[in-house]
Amino acid sequence: MNQLGSPNPALVRLNKFLSTAGIASRRKADELIEEGRIKVNGKVVTSLGTKIDPARDKVFFNEKQVVLLDEPVYIVFNKPKDCITTMSDERGRATVMDYLRLKQRIFPIGRLDRNTTGVLLLTNDGDFANCLMHPKNEVKKAYKVGLDKPLTSSHAEQLANGIRLSDGKTEPAEVYSIPGGKNKLIGIVIHEGKNRQVHRMFEALGYQVEKLDRVAYADITYEGLKRGGWRYLTKGEVRRLKEVVEEEDNGKVKMQN
Ligand code: URA
Numbered sequence: 572m573n574q575l576g577s578p579n580p581a582l583v584r585l586n587k588f589l590s591t592a593g594i595a596s597r598r599k600a601d602e603l604i605e606e607g608r609i610k611v612n613g614k615v616v617t618s619l620g621t622k623i624d625p626a627r628d629k630v631f632f633n634e635k636q637v638v639l640l641d642e643p644v645y646i647v648f649n650k651p652k653d654c655i656t657t658m659s660d661e662r663g664r665a666t667v668m669d670y671l672r673l674k675q676r677i678f679p680i681g682r683l684d685r686n687t688t689g690v691l692l693l694t695n696d697g698d699f700a701n702c703l704m705h706p707k708n709e710v711k712k713a714y715k716v717g718l719d720k721p722l723t724s725s726h727a728e729q730l731a732n733g734i735r736l737s738d739g740k741t742e743p744a745e746v747y748s749i750p751g752g753k754n755k756l757i758g759i760v761i762h763e764g765k766n767r768q769v770h771r772m773f774e775a776l777g778y779q780v781e782k783l784d785r786v787a788y789a790d791i792t793y794e795g796l797k798r799g800g801w802r803y804l805t806k807g808e809v810r811r812l813k814e815v816v817e818e819e820d821n822g823k824v825k826m827q828n
Pocket residue numbers: 682683684685687766767768769770771783
């Protein structure tokens with residue numbers, strides 16, 4: 572804690588810190604300070620001019636530490652090949668964080684295999700991420716799949732009806748042939764997130780997946796983003812994603828407010 576008048580730009584007034592953290596308005600925070608209800612680094616502080624360094628000083632109100640929460644951040648990333656969906660890698664492989672150099676700690680919503688390309692959402696909003704990933708909410712994920720040989724219509728039907736995998740049968744999926752792809756380029760829309768699900772579904776029927784591209788997560792696509800590019804979701808996009816999981820009050824997992 573430093574005293575008023577310090578030139579250190581990291582310092583903020585204690586009342587501003589308390590109001591930014593949502594404890595009280597600045598005026599009310601001044602009252603809390605004068606009443607001796609705020610402690611900084613274990614000591615009661617009553618001086619209204621007190622400044623603190625939010626990165627170092629520990630502020631307590633009602634015996635609980637006051638912390639500044641990061642602004643929620645929502646991002647769509649167009650994942651390239653050879654990039655892993657973790658924040659760091661001991662083996663020095665490229666990770667999503669090599670592409671997204673942000674101050675905030677964010678994390679991916681689900682994962683894509685190293686060589687899968689396409690839409691990956693990232694956020695620091697754990698509640699939002701959990702809701703989107705929860706199987707009960709059935710958020711749709713659309714993939715373009717490149718196969719080693721043409722898909723037969725009876726296999727397409729089996730994929731659409733559900734395939735028995737080691738961890739259970741897959742839910743019904745939408746499966747279609749992409750025009751011009753000679754039945755080796757297939758679109759599939761699933762609403763589950765089993766590990767390597769798309770690979771395993773096609774492999775179970777004797778196909779090799781040579782390319783896998785996630786073209787949409789709910790209604791978010793990578794349109795306008797080059798591979799490796801990213802952008803913040805708009806407020807409208809975030810609202811729509813929240814609506815996807817809040818749609819019906821019929822047992823689906825709901826967002827907390
Ligand atoms: N299914 C897969 O097999 N891999 C992915 O990366 C995503 C879905």
